[in-house]
Amino acid sequence: MIETLQKRRYAKWLTQPLVKELLILDNPRKWHYQNITNCCSTGFIEDDRIKMHYCKSRLCLVCARIKTASMLNKYYPDLKGRDMRMVTLTSRNVPLKDLKERIAFMKQQLMYVRRLNTRVVGVAMNGLYTVEVTYNPTSKTYHPHVHALLEASADKAHWFVNQWLLACKKHGVKASIRGQHIGQRLTNPRQLLEIFKYVTKFPHGKELKDVESLRQTAKMVDAIMVTIHNKRMVITFGNIRAHDESQHEVSTITLDTKYESPFSWANDNWYDQITGEELVPIKIPTPKVIKYKRKDKEYYDEVPGVPKDAWELKH
Ligand SMILES: [Zn+2]
Numbered sequence: 001m002i003e004t005l006q007k008r009r010y011a012k013w014l015t016q017p018l019v020k021e022l023l024i025l026d027n028p029r030k031w032h033y034q035n036i037t038n039c040c041s042t043g044f045i046e047d048d049r050i051k052m053h054y055c056k057s058r059l060c061l062v063c064a065r066i067k068t069a070s071m072l073n074k075y076y077p078d079l080k081g082r083d084m085r086m087v088t089l090t091s092r093n094v095p096l097k098d099l100k101e102r103i104a105f106m107k108q109q110l111m112y113v114r115r116l117n118t119r120v121v122g123v124a125m126n127g128l129y130t131v132e133v134t135y136n137p138t139s140k141t142y143h144p145h146v147h148a149l150l151e152a153s154a155d156k157a158h159w160f161v162n163q164w165l166l167a168c169k170k171h172g173v174k175a176s177i178r179g180q181h182i183g184q185r186l187t188n189p190r191q192l193l194e195i196f197k198y199v200t201k202f203p204h205g206k207e208l209k210d211v212e213s214l215r216q217t218a219k220m221v222d223a224i225m226v227t228i229h230n231k232r233m234v235i236t237f238g239n240i241r242a243h244d245e246s247q248h249e250v251s252t253i254t255l256d257t258k259y260e261s262p263f264s265w266a267n268d269n270w271y272d273q274i275t276g277e278e279l280v281p282i283k284i285p286t287p288k289v290i291k292y293k294r295k296d297k298e299y300y301d302e303v304p305g306v307p308k309d310a311w312e313l314k315h
Pocket residue numbers: 036039040054055056057060061062063064
């Protein structure tokens with residue numbers, strides 16, 4: 001299972017720079033960021049298996065990739081075969097002080113539009129949504145938006161978006177028609193990967209060009225953490241059943257080679273605590289390779305943090 005460990009090694013390596021900056025902030029979330037640093041950092045050997053502990057943080061790419069695949073596997077059986085469309089709902093950016101209130105407003109209005117639909121057609125709409133927050137470093141504002149998966153015809157999806165715009169207008173929240181998006185009918189599980197990936201999307205690796213952008217990103221990520229901590233990632237409605245979002249605490253992987261002493265993470269790999277031998281003898285891709293792959297058509301297969309086979313996992 002060296003391939004699993006290689007993917008984990010890469011994800012852990014990519015998470016490090018941002019988490020180091022988050023620790024420097026030295027705020028009450030420090031324990032959380034310390035946990036991310038400790039995620040899978042020791043590999044205990046039990047017979048022919050290696051055992052590691054997960055931190056379960058949304059900011060940790062090791063855990064985020066597991067979460068994305070697990071959410072996809074849990075929801076896909078219920079979603080396939082339905083007439084589903086992905087709808088993105090946005091409103092104008094807000095400063096940090098208004099972020100929490102804006103997210104609450106968005107959730108409230110979504111509920112209102114759904115209830116209105118039930119009143120109009122007599123049947124509840126089925127679907128789910130996730131909330132993503134991005135940051136604009138130029139204007140220093142936050143952009144919360146909703147990625148909803150609706151069981152709806154194209155007409156109904158348009159109606160939904162229009163109601164959303166009307167609700168924003170009614171409450172004095174600026175939202176433009178160009179900021180909303182209605183996707184095609186869901187035909188490919190890859191599109192589903194898109195929606196579950198959003199819940200854990202933060203800049204990592206090459207996206208953080210220099211120390212200054214890394215620092216700014218850390219502050220932004222920390223602010224978003226305060227807003228999303230302990231909140232459900234996926235909110236379902238209608239007859240779509242909500243699934244447990246908890247994650248396994250421990251990972252055990254069978255090894256091909258016999259080891260006796262534990263392995264410890266140091267910078268870019270796990271090393272045998274006695275012999276110093278590397279656990280994963282494959283090189284981490286150079287930044288050039290990462291950049292190239294992210295421009296490639298197979299973007300979602302190669303984006304750091306998302307397992308190559310996430311959408312192929314058995315349903
Ligand atoms: Zn983790």
